[in-house]
Amino acid sequence: MNLAIRDIRYHRGRFILTSIGLGLLLGVVMSMGGIYRGLFADALAVLNATQADLWVVQQDTNGPFAENSRLPEDIRYRIASVPGVAQASPLSFQTIQIERQGKPFRFYLIGYDLNGFGGPPVITAGRNIRQKHYEMVAAKAMNMELGQKIHLGLHDYTVVGITGKMVSSSGDPAAYVSLADAQDIQFKKDNNAIRNDRARIAAKVNEIQIISPAQAGFLNQNITGITESTHIVNTVVARLAPGANLPDVQDRIQRWNHFRAISNEEQTHILTKGMIEKAKMQLGLFRIILLVISAVIISLIIYTSTIDKIRVIATLKLIGSQNRVIVGMILQQSLLMGVIAYGIGYGLISLTYEKFPRRIVLEPIDMQLLFLIVIVICTIASFVGIRKALKVEPAEALGG
């Protein structure tokens, strides 16, 4: 006969309530693990979708995710011609905040070369961008319909396709447009601003006494040409030819072209170590604190339920029960509480994790590890009760 289950059955109300409480606690522990994994997945989403071997960025920067990086677009041709590089493609990134239904809405706009790579990794609805202008592919989390229009910069962009769970390293949903459109949105000024700038430059140039009006005109044209240029990108991504040596190619780009060439591995390191290490530590700390709280709660519950059973335990000893019967009862109750609480927590998080504002990734290995930890905690927590129970004298069963 299983005394643990009999006792629980008799006191089921109390048991269920405590298990639910503990289950909620464990659910939070699970979600924190999931949030950390989610941070990780988010941080690497663009990196993994791009599948580049090299990220060429402005010299001395950790761009384009951790730091600003600006490069002239045309260096893509120079990178493509480096021996060992099979393919090079420019990318631009910008975070945009707009008003949507009266609320601020942030997203991450990625501009890519329609003939290169780095575009949307999958299309789940609609189609990919085909026109060079005014088309957009939006991540599912943007909550946009096919055919819907969004006004950015000076133009309207139409959603032609939906991609999966693409997000920026800080979790904002991503949208793709052609590189030219992205540059327009980022750099193109409206006509008034252009007119003002031109007038200002012309005034300055005309002040120069030592050049002729013809020279001034020529200078004017060139300066405005450069200042109005939108041909700037944040990174040029490259894929290597089969057999190419990564460090050699990196070295060559850094030495001859004066750019920084970050390998995929280094980029992963920058994104994870630098950007989410603190979050990891914080979440880890919270998880440990919550597990300690769970352990204390389980110990307390087991201890008080043992105290409640002193007379029962004394009676069992008096009629000759072996210690293992008594130890088993307490240990099993503790374990059962842990397992049920784990089940409740697991059920809860499985039902809700997709509704969290940030991505939650539930890794089986995390869940298994937590299960093991819960088992260990319950075992240790039951010791206080067991210690008390073993000290009970059979004579305590006697008397009023």
Added chain:
Amino acid sequence: MYSIEVDKLTKIYGKGETAVKAIVDASLQVRPGELVAILGPSGSGKTTLLTAIGLINEPTHGKVILDGAVVADEGWLPGLDLKRIRREKLGFIFQAHNLIPFLTAIENVMIALEINHLTRTEAKSRATELLASLNLGHRLNNYPSALSGGEAQRVAIARALANRPKVILADEPTAALDTDNGKNVMSLLKKLAVENHSAILVVTHDHRMVEGFDRIFEVRDGVIVQETQRDV
């Protein structure tokens, strides 16, 4: 042969100035099938004597022999498995029924059998039979809280009898019951002593109940002062 033999048993609680001599040089014997009472005022040492015999309370001096085997001689014999002797040879009945609250009537009896290594099926059929013979056939699946005082005490008796012990020790089994229920319990014990050939030692200070006993030992201040043999 006696089922219970006690020879010059002394129990002293504590040491030095605060020592309490609860039982001094008590000797008694109980034969199989005998129903014997220990009678005495409160604090006279009745429970002490009973628990010293029942391997719950270690005697300070003297000998205890249960079913022919010495269990205590100037303290418990070293190396004895007290729990095992308790579950195989002894049955206990208390003033308060001491049933386990979260087990039903039948489970309370079955647990005593299962810790003594009977299978679940054997335990179940023996417990059912036993409870039926005590007129509790209709209460098998009730929790103790749903039983009357008399019913609960009969379940406790069934538990004490479950392993067919040679010795049954009862501490004021009728104290919590009204006169009718108390008399029923007493006649039940009497019947069991005869049918099962058990030695039954009952502590009581309830003079209403003395009629059924074969012999009565009276205790005062830790000393057996009188032994009364009753006509059978």
